[in-house]
Amino acid sequence: MNKRQLQALETKKRILNVALELFQEKSFSNVTVDEIIEKSQTSKGAFYNHFKSxxxxxxxxxxxxxxxxxxxxxxxxxxxxxxxxxxxxxxxxxxxxxxxxxxxxxxxxxxxxxxxxxxxxxxxxxxxxxxxxxxxxxxxxxxxxxxxxxxxxxxxxxxxxxxxxxxxxxxxxxxxxxxxxxxxxxxxxxxxxxxxx
Structure with missing residues (x-):
């Protein structure tokens, strides 16, 4: 894997882990995509590049x-x-x-x-x-x-x-x-x- 691919993988893992933490803390329905993006310090583009929803x-x-x-x-x-x-x-x-x-x-x-x-x-x-x-x-x-x-x-x-x-x-x-x-x-x-x- 090159540096860019490794960074993309790290971003995906960070979004995933932050989202799951938020789901456990606040419940799925009370968490927004914007909140996941903010807490994972990523962008909307990065989120939707890895996940449809x-x-x-x-x-x-x-x-x-x-x-x-x-x-x-x-x-x-x-x-x-x-x-x-x-x-x-x-x-x-x-x-x-x-x-x-x-x-x-x-x-x-x-x-x-x-x-x-x-x-x-x-x-x-x-x-x-x-x-x-x-x-x-x-x-x-x-x-x-x-x-x-x-x-x-x-x-x-x-x-x-x-x-x-x-x-x-x-x-x-x-x-x-x-x-x-x-x-x-x-x-x-x-x-x-x-x-x-």
């Missing part, structure tokens, strides 16, 4: 979350002996990351945006790294006789994806009243047990 910031953040799954979590799967252990650890780390790095209000706002019928849903992109990782773990669990074989891998991934969306939605509408890290244990324990052979 405030909502695009969430898309960028989701890509970062998926990057975390691929770069940080997947390489550690070798530390576990079974697909079940990997799944349980993955869900714990996922919820830990979301709770620490996004917060309930950002999650609530993401769901508001995702329910907009005129917008494309990031949740439904079939080749997201999240779904690829879950698919590999389901395949492994079925191959090793841990998980049921009367459901296809896409069906299992869909069950996990709906469970993830369910707990996050519930956390958002409850204004973060419970710990995702603690609550996910009960939910995914039940889901995994239901998918076991």
């Amino acid at each position: 405030k909502h695009d910031i969430f898309f960028e953040k989701f890509q970062e979350v998926d990057h975390y799954y691929v770069q940080e979590l997947e390489p550690q799967f070798h530390l576990f002996n079974s697909a079940e252990e990997k799944l349980r650890w993955f869900f714990f780390k996922q919820m830990e990351y979301i709770e620490a790095n996004l917060g309930w209000d950002v999650i609530r706002t993401i769901y508001e945006h995702e329910l907009n019928v005129e917008a494309d849903s990031f949740f439904l992109i079939p080749d997201r790294p999240l779904y690829q990782i879950l698919g590999k773990l389901c395949d492994e669990g079925k191959r090793d006789g841990e998980l049921r074989r009367n459901l296809s891998t896409p069906e299992m991934v869909n069950i996990f994806a709906r469970s993830i969306r369910g707990i996050l939605y519930d956390w958002g509408i409850n204004k973060g009243a419970f710990s995702l890290q603690n609550e996910q244990r009960f939910l995914f324990d039940a889901v995994i047990k239901g998918l076991k052979k």
Whole structure:
């Protein structure tokens, strides 16, 4: 990367981080693009060069979350002996990351945006790294006789994806009243047990 490209990347990161801080502090609907620009010490041109709208910031953040799954979590799967252990650890780390790095209000706002019928849903992109990782773990669990074989891998991934969306939605509408890290244990324990052979 040349100097100009590095500067553009730094500007984009600064806008993203400032916007997410403001969303957590004041809620998404109470933050304007002008406020993000002012606090990030950038320009309107710089903002719109990187993001079409405030909502695009969430898309960028989701890509970062998926990057975390691929770069940080997947390489550690070798530390576990079974697909079940990997799944349980993955869900714990996922919820830990979301709770620490996004917060309930950002999650609530993401769901508001995702329910907009005129917008494309990031949740439904079939080749997201999240779904690829879950698919590999389901395949492994079925191959090793841990998980049921009367459901296809896409069906299992869909069950996990709906469970993830369910707990996050519930956390958002409850204004973060419970710990995702603690609550996910009960939910995914039940889901995994239901998918076991």
